[in-house]
Amino acid sequence: MTHIGVTVDGTHRHADVEPRLLLVHWLREDLGLVGTPIGCDTSNCGACTVLVDGRSVKSCSVLAVQVDGKEVTTIQGLTVEDGEWHPVQKAFKECHGLQCGYCTPGMVLASVDLLSENPDPTEEEIRQGLEGNLCRCTGYHNIVKAVATAAAEMRGGTS
Amino acid sequence: MIPSSFDYVKASTVDEAVAALTAAGEDAKVLGGGQSLLPVLRLRLNSPSVLVDVSEVDEMRQVTDEGSALLVGAAVTTYEVMHHDLVTAHVPLLAQTAALVADPAIRHRGTFGGSCTHADPSGDMPTVARVLDAEFVVAGPGGRRTVPAADFFVDFFTTAVGPDEVLVAVRLPKMGGWGSHYEKFHRTAQAWAIVGVAAAVRVEGGTIAEARVALTNMGATPIRAASVEAALTGGPATAEAIAAAAESAADGTSPTSDTHADAEFRRHLARVLTKRAVTKAAGL
Ligand SMILES: Cc1cc2nc3c(=O)[nH]c(=O)nc-3n(C[C@H](O)[C@H](O)[C@H](O)COP(=O)(O)OP(=O)(O)OC[C@H]3O[C@@H](n4cnc5c(N)ncnc54)[C@H](O)[C@@H]3O)c2cc1C
Numbered sequence: 376m377t378h379i380g381v382t383v384d385g386t387h388r389h390a391d392v393e394p395r396l397l398l399v400h401w402l403r404e405d406l407g408l409v410g411t412p413i414g415c416d417t418s419n420c421g422a423c424t425v426l427v428d429g430r431s432v433k434s435c436s437v438l439a440v441q442v443d444g445k446e447v448t449t450i451q452g453l454t455v456e457d458g459e460w461h462p463v464q465k466a467f468k469e470c471h472g473l474q475c476g477y478c479t480p481g482m483v484l485a486s487v488d489l490l491s492e493n494p495d496p497t498e499e500e501i502r503q504g505l506e507g508n509l510c511r512c513t514g515y516h517n518i519v520k521a522v523a524t525a526a527a528e529m530r531g532g533t534s
Numbered sequence: 535m536i537p538s539s540f541d542y543v544k545a546s547t548v549d550e551a552v553a554a555l556t557a558a559g560e561d562a563k564v565l566g567g568g569q570s571l572l573p574v575l576r577l578r579l580n581s582p583s584v585l586v587d588v589s590e591v592d593e594m595r596q597v598t599d600e601g602s603a604l605l606v607g608a609a610v611t612t613y614e615v616m617h618h619d620l621v622t623a624h625v626p627l628l629a630q631t632a633a634l635v636a637d638p639a640i641r642h643r644g645t646f647g648g649s650c651t652h653a654d655p656s657g658d659m660p661t662v663a664r665v666l667d668a669e670f671v672v673a674g675p676g677g678r679r680t681v682p683a684a685d686f687f688v689d690f691f692t693t694a695v696g697p698d699e700v701l702v703a704v705r706l707p708k709m710g711g712w713g714s715h716y717e718k719f720h721r722t723a724q725a726w727a728i729v730g731v732a733a734a735v736r737v738e739g740g741t742i743a744e745a746r747v748a749l750t751n752m753g754a755t756p757i758r759a760a761s762v763e764a765a766l767t768g769g770p771a772t773a774e775a776i777a778a779a780a781e782s783a784a785d786g787t788s789p790t791s792d793t794h795a796d797a798e799f800r801r802h803l804a805r806v807l808t809k810r811a812v813t814k815a816a817g818l
């Protein structure tokens with residue numbers, strides 16, 4: 376067992392974990408944060424995307440011991456203080472950027488990461504930025520629209 | 535799936551990593567960004583007894599200006615390679631190619647050294663190292679040695695790095711005066727190159743004074759397209775001359791046939807992508 380201390384969605388957590396424990400399994404099974412789904416066994420789908428120190432990572436492809444001392448944000452920690460949704464979450468709802476919703480937590484967190492780096496992305500940049508996240512329902516069109524809408528909202532309504 | 539059990543050692547220096555590998559014997563594995571190794575462990579294609587994590591070894595996280603070359607630490611991430619000021623200024627081919635590797639989340643964790651040591655025949659970074667005649671600094675129980683790119687990539691997923699060794703850094707020559715480009719063909723939902731071509735040329739007064747071309751996924755390891763290089767060198771930097779030289783891009787290659795493309799299509803891609811890569815490298 377290896378001891379880790381990690382801030383998860385703003386709460387400091389300590390645990391003794393087996394080195395082979397994947398971050399996504401720690402989140403889901405030990406911390407009960409089941410908002411982060413698992414969609415594949417090959418690191419392709421991006422459903423499990425979370426932020427580590429603000430950058431997107433696939434939590435199925437990181438060991439829990441590797442985030443010792445770091446800050447993890449899941450979809451459940453994205454809502455701002457008083458429970459209000461993040462602008463990206465709102466835009467996914469507004470623009471119908473989801474159907475079954477399985478890819479959505481990963482899509483939203485990958486989008487948050489993208490917009491933190493590029494607040495005014497072109498359609499092409501949005502598509503490139505989300506290339507590690509697969510959606511089997513929407514055909515991506517409304518997802519791209521949602522990200523563009525959130526970007527405009529976060530820039531203060533100017534486009 | 536869940537990987538089988540292993541012990542985990544987080545190294546803080548190269549010496550510590552080598553000592554941990556030596557102590558553990560054949561069954562240990564170096565862990566870089568884990569973006570290739572963890573999928574392998576999850577599928578239980580491999581079950582090492584010890585993982586030695588080098589991702590936070592300070593020496594391996596640096597990019598150092600050595601005058602005529604850059605020394606890029608093996609644990610520098612693909613994402614950092616894309617954005618590092620020294621890399622974009624002096625080896626723009628590496629930064630441009632890094633941006634084409636996998637997707638943002640994988641680039642945030644995957645490392646330059648891990649990409650090279652993993653040595654997937656469809657990996658992009660090994661081809662850049664090969665086209666620039668990079669040097670690999672490898673540390674083992676007997677000390678450090680430097681391996682030229684021509685000897686580093688041995689076979690499919692096999693490099694000159696031994697089981698008790700660590701790749702510390704890769705030395706890449708600065709490319710002042712050169713134009714360069716990496717051209718990659720892949721399916722949208724699958725980032726790996728079906729074929730890729732790295733080209734670097736030095737044009738002097740309308741003539742190609744020096745040319746380097748290397749191919750991804752046209753054999754077990756990245757290979758130099760020697761006949762294209764010879765055909766370009768000393769010739770005019772024109773679209774016609776480049777198109778003619780690119781015709782020999784697939785000569786002497788041994789591409790595989792798989793679900794993505796058969797060997798004949800790969801040979802076709804090698805010719806077309808070589809023409810495009812050299813044309814862009816020459817600034818035409
Ligand atoms: C979905 C997906 C798409 C991808 N697409 C691409 C792509 O388009 N192009 C591309 O080039 N790559 C691609 N990759 C691979 C990715 O770039 C990996 O990050 C890279 O191949 C391995 O780097 P890593 O640091 O994660 O290494 P790890 O996974 O940690 O290690 C890989 C291997 O290298 C060894 N190793 C790592 N570091 C060292 C070191 N310093 N010294 C000695 N041995 C070491 C390990 O023991 C292991 O055998 C993709 C991966 C995935 C999952």
Ligand code: FES
Nearest residue numbers: 414415420421435
């Ligand atoms: S579960 Fe598919 S990438 Fe992590």
Ligand code: FES
Nearest residue numbers: 474475510511512
């Ligand atoms: S909404 Fe169903 S997978 Fe994206």
